[in-house]
Amino acid sequence: MEGNPVGLIDLSLEVEEGQIFGLVGPNGSGKTTTLKLLLGLVFPTSGSGEIFGYPLGTLTYKQRIGFVPEGPYFYDHLNAVELLRFYGSLFGMGGAELESRIEYLLKLVGMWQRRDRKVLDYSRGMLQRIALAQGLINDPDLLLADEPTSGLDPIGAIQIREVLMRLRDEGKTIFLCSHLLKEMEPLCDRVAILNQGVVCHEGSMEELLTGEDGRYVATFRDLDQVALQHLRVLAERVDSEGDQYVAAFSDQQSATAAASEMIDKGAQLIKISPQRLTLEEVFIEAVGGIPE
């Protein structure tokens, strides 16, 4: 099914204000369709949705939202300032207020020096930056963004991430769609994993990465061969990291018991902590593994 877009079958999401909410999923899982639904570009065959208490597609909430498209295209005869002026005017903005907002945003996304260049001459990364600027032109309370860092170099991606986090700190709500899991992990407060049109996992980033099955890891140093051999028997898995050994256990009790045995054998216990997964690991498990 990879790459083939599917409809949304079961989507129930509630996004709280002041959070960065990430919707992740493989290609064709329905992420962009979700955004289109929220923007009123496509219509649900059943069910309903609201933004700020208004039904999807109505104009009232569009005054308060911003949208950053993936692989953005704009009227390419305009330069950055003209483009933002055009989008700002659609919100009824104008005059000095709009001009100062444009300057602020172009500086924010690192495009102020290149403001006179026509969109036609923009690189993919520049388009992505300008897409973010146009999405913020009305100082939205909710920003919907589809792959906002796609096409950006690492520095650009970091800058955009910083902008998004700054917006969250200002109390804005951000709804991100992406399959770039490493980008999403440090950014999102909550995540939903979408697969073939169904939300198969949802929770706070902390809950998802810590795991709900109570797995623990214990880290040791100064293990002799006998102790290491014994640890391999007690633990599910033992990995070496420099002069340390990290042992994974199915629960906290097993980890604690193993730790006390290792201390008796002269090992030094560094720490016992819940096992932390990466978003990538959670994602692969949620979508049923990597296809053959």
Add this chain to the structure above:
Amino acid sequence: MSAIWRIAKATFHEALRRRFLNGILIFGILIIGSSWTFTYLQPGAELKMLVDIGLGAIRFFGMLIAIFVGVRLIPDEIEKQTIHTLLAKPVTRAQFLLGKFLGGVATVFTNVALMGLAFVIVYMVKAPQLRELAPDEGPGISMVFMAPNIGKAIGLTCFELLILAAIAVVASTIFSWVMASIFSFFIYFVGQMADFLRELASPEHGADTASTIVFGVLYRILPHFEIFDIRESILKDNFVPWSLLGNVAGQAIIWVVVVLMIGYLCFNEREV
């Protein structure tokens, strides 16, 4: 209103930069500019020939521009996904459709105005010479009637293209742009033959029941584009009354409103 105006303006600037349309315009101006070289084909009626070719070229190339501008306005927005950022703003689909249409119409009118200007220049330079060549055309071609009649003919062409652009835009909300082009050409050419359709539908001319119904319906629902062509009156040097202009322009506006309303109903339900 501001959103419609902004979208129309952006559409106009985008459309003016289309090389294909500029190519049609340049070709049209070349034909108009060289129209006097064909006048030898009708010795003794050179001036009539000049007017016929000039106004005919404006209509023909205007028709091409109206269709090719109209059918690409909305599909291009959808293909390039610029429509997503626009409709994510507080812009209704009606405002979007109307803005695109008005921007397209402004483009068509600009092109017609440029071709009209080219024709007027050719006419002003060549008409006195051609009148001398065929002085017996004399009272048949009154310069008093001719100049305003040419203006009226170009004005009516604009109204004709207004309907055609509306049909092209609306067709593109339903079909692909290629299908929409074919559909628009079909409507235009069949609409030129409204009288012929009436004859085909007439039992007095031997039409059976099915033909009467099919051609009768086509006759009633299709716009009658031939009413916008006043070249015959001009060539006979009849004064074209303002009332005729008002009547035809009124019909055109009603057509445009109806077509755009149908377009809105289709586009409002369309997923983009």
